[in-house]
Amino acid sequence: MKQKIVIKVQMTCEKCRTKALKIAAKTYGAISVAIEGSDKDQVVVIGEGVDSANLACSLRKKFCYAAILKVEEVKEKKEEKEKKEEKKPPEPKCPTFSMCHQYPQFPMYCEPMYCEPVRGPYSSDGGCFIM
Numbered sequence: 001m002k003q004k005i006v007i008k009v010q011m012t013c014e015k016c017r018t019k020a021l022k023i024a025a026k027t028y029g030a031i032s033v034a035i036e037g038s039d040k041d042q043v044v045v046i047g048e049g050v051d052s053a054n055l056a057c058s059l060r061k062k063f064c065y066a067a068i069l070k071v072e073e074v075k076e077k078k079e080e081k082e083k084k085e086e087k088k089p090p091e092p093k094c095p096t097f098s099m100c101h102q103y104p105q106f107p108m109y110c111e112p113m114y115c116e117p118v119r120g121p122y123s124s125d126g127g128c129f130i131m
Contacts, residue, residue: 002031002074005045005052010065019062027055046074 011017017035020043024033029049036042045055052071059066 002046002048002076003050003052004070004072004074005047005050005055005068006036006070007043007045007052007056007059008037008041008067008069009043009059009063011041011063016063020059023058023062024055027051027058042069 009020011020017040021033021035024030024043024045027045027047027050030045030047032046034044036044043059052068056066056068
């Protein structure tokens with residue numbers, strides 16, 4: 001189960017933000033780490049099996065203040081994945097079908113043909129063969 005953890009950390013400079021991102025990235029199960037918020041004081045961690053209390057404790061050791069704001073489940077959008085999959089046009093059953101569409105100026109080639117697979121003497125689909 002993917003979860004999104006938002007932790008408010010007291011960070012005043014860019015060097016502090018970099019340290020906070022490194023600490024969050026080292027945690028077990030973290031997939032992505034980012035900084036958000038109007039004052040850029042929130043560390044957002046998305047991952048599977050991330051221990052939010054342990055992460056807050058390790059941030060608290062370095063920055064003296066870290067409070068968990070949110071822990072929520074991230075749901076993947078399956079509908080968007082299904083829309084991206086495109087349907088392929090059906091393949092022609094007969095080789096002359098594609099020839100008809102390549103050369104529409106020659107209507108004599110567009111006669112319907114019956115295609116049957118070629119069976120050899122040793123085929124196993126019901127033909128008579130001697131072992």
